[in-house]
Amino acid sequence: MLYAIGVFLGCFVLTIWTIPKIIRVVTHKNLMDDPGSRSSHETKTPTLGGVSFFLAFIGVMFFIRDFDHFEEAIYFVPALTIVFIAGLKDDLVSISPRAKLVAQISAIGFILYNSGFQFNTFNGFLGIGDIPVWLGMVLSGFLMIVIINAFNLIDGIDGLASMVGLVISGAYGTIFYLIDEPFYMLVCLALQGCLLAFLYYNLSVHRKIFMGDTGSLLVGFIISALTVKMLALNPSDMIELPFLMENAPVVAVSILIVPLFDTARVFTIRLLQNRSPFSADRNHIHHLFIDGLLLSHRRASFFISVLNFLFISFIVLMAKEVGYMQLTGMFAISIAGLCVMCHALKKNRDRLQSRSSAVKRLKNIVKQRQSEPLTQLNVLRRNAG
Template structure:
């Protein structure tokens, strides 16, 4: 493609931006919707099904390779976008996604060790954190911190990527939850990127929303069309959201994330609100496990979705309830971020997390009492 052809394509893109957004959403939705039945057929032909154990939320063997359809769809979009030369960071994202997809696929097939998964996550993260477009040099006044050393910025980015990837992997415990939360977060990111003039990141966000929307139809199915996203899917979704999160954090200080008057030093608080469910759920289970003298990686039934299931909610109701909670937290932040100073905004975010800790602690007790009453009543 010569320079003239490229300029013509870019001008057409700029003139029909909203049309491109719609096409990308419908395209990723349609492609994922088409691919998942093919993945289902291969999985069943080769008997690649998730078994059932005492911690399973399903009672029948189900294929766990939804991530294969995710990967094909997102890579096709990213490859097309790269031909438009909107940004060079797409090459790094494609490499990172491919590495982490392979790590997740191996785990879905034969179960990987925690060390292998962590090594794969770090390798994938390196492609993002050393991308020039994602260079983090300042916190723009968060807690009075402005310029930060390159090494501190690098370590912070590594932590963010690993935390988001693993937290998304952890919430993928019931039908629809990871997909619904992923849709909420990606659409909020698309809205902000659209308002701040970052078309490439809008299209990546919309692509993820389209993929997850198509997946929900099959994930909520009760018949032979049911499929899980698997580690190959949850790790991929977590990585793309981590990539979008880093971009929010490193945008120039003169770019207002929400509206005029938004202080760039509040971006970490904004991200803590948008990523509320994966961040809160991960913090909650780690704290509970440590208080019980267990490893932070010990399996249990203390996740938020387990609490709601123990109250008698179905998978669909529990997933939509947590997605709604994430939206409520985001809405509260949006409505108050313009009128509160940073200390009060920090207090607000901490209060939202603390109130949710108390709420789910109480719901856990209620669920235990209900279970005990059922046992007594059945005697």
């Protein structure tokens, strides 16, 4: 327990100590994030907050390497380095989607090469038992890519990625604590220490900084690795979990419900509108909370994080009592409820925007009519002259 507290506090202190130095360097070199048409900020803001995450993660791997069973720490170091370099380049000079994907696949390769991440059974989910190792690696790699990029997409407003990351890492940390996997529990605590320290600056007014792709890709990568590790657990290790083994895939998706649901939803909307799924818009769930309920970034991020926590709690509670068929049905009903909520938020946003446009038009008409008598008076004077 003392070691766990030390890991958490160490990452927290290191992050909160290094971020002001990153802000000074970024400001001095003018490596700021310029506001655009879709930006949620109005002034140039320092980015590259994820640099502090990389320093903390690399450092913590050295101190917790004695707790891993399959020498996972040494595999994490090159994987994290590749993701860090790709994110850093994207923040500084931009990187093509293809190059970013190649970097992610390369980093994932280091993780899946480790035998501790071999996913070879569904534990009876959908009636599926053991699967070939190669198929498990393909599914794991695809899942990690989806999670990494989904988490990257939710980093759209202040505090959201950090708060959701805290909820997700807290859920995984609890799971790995219950099954006596100290290495991954410590990784979760390290991630929470980094995110909590970063949140202090991200929500600040005068010392604000963004994590950038450097941070969101790193956090998404760590979370994706934790997800695959949970799914790759031996059935004997899952006995201590508070849910049935066959329900593990549904529980994993519920833990990641915010990034996965948001990504799937916006991609579906864009495809139905005959647009590229990677095109920009304001249909993300955090945009709907801000525009539809007129919430601040802090409140929107907090409510979405609470929604994530409640969703996890409900699914885990049900996963202990029912089988995968009933749980999948409950999960589908819950997803339908989220879709209804998003639709209601969108309608309210459209109504508020319509009202705002009407008010602006009315103000323009009033100004125009107020200027008309003066214009007529000037015409009369000019004619009289």
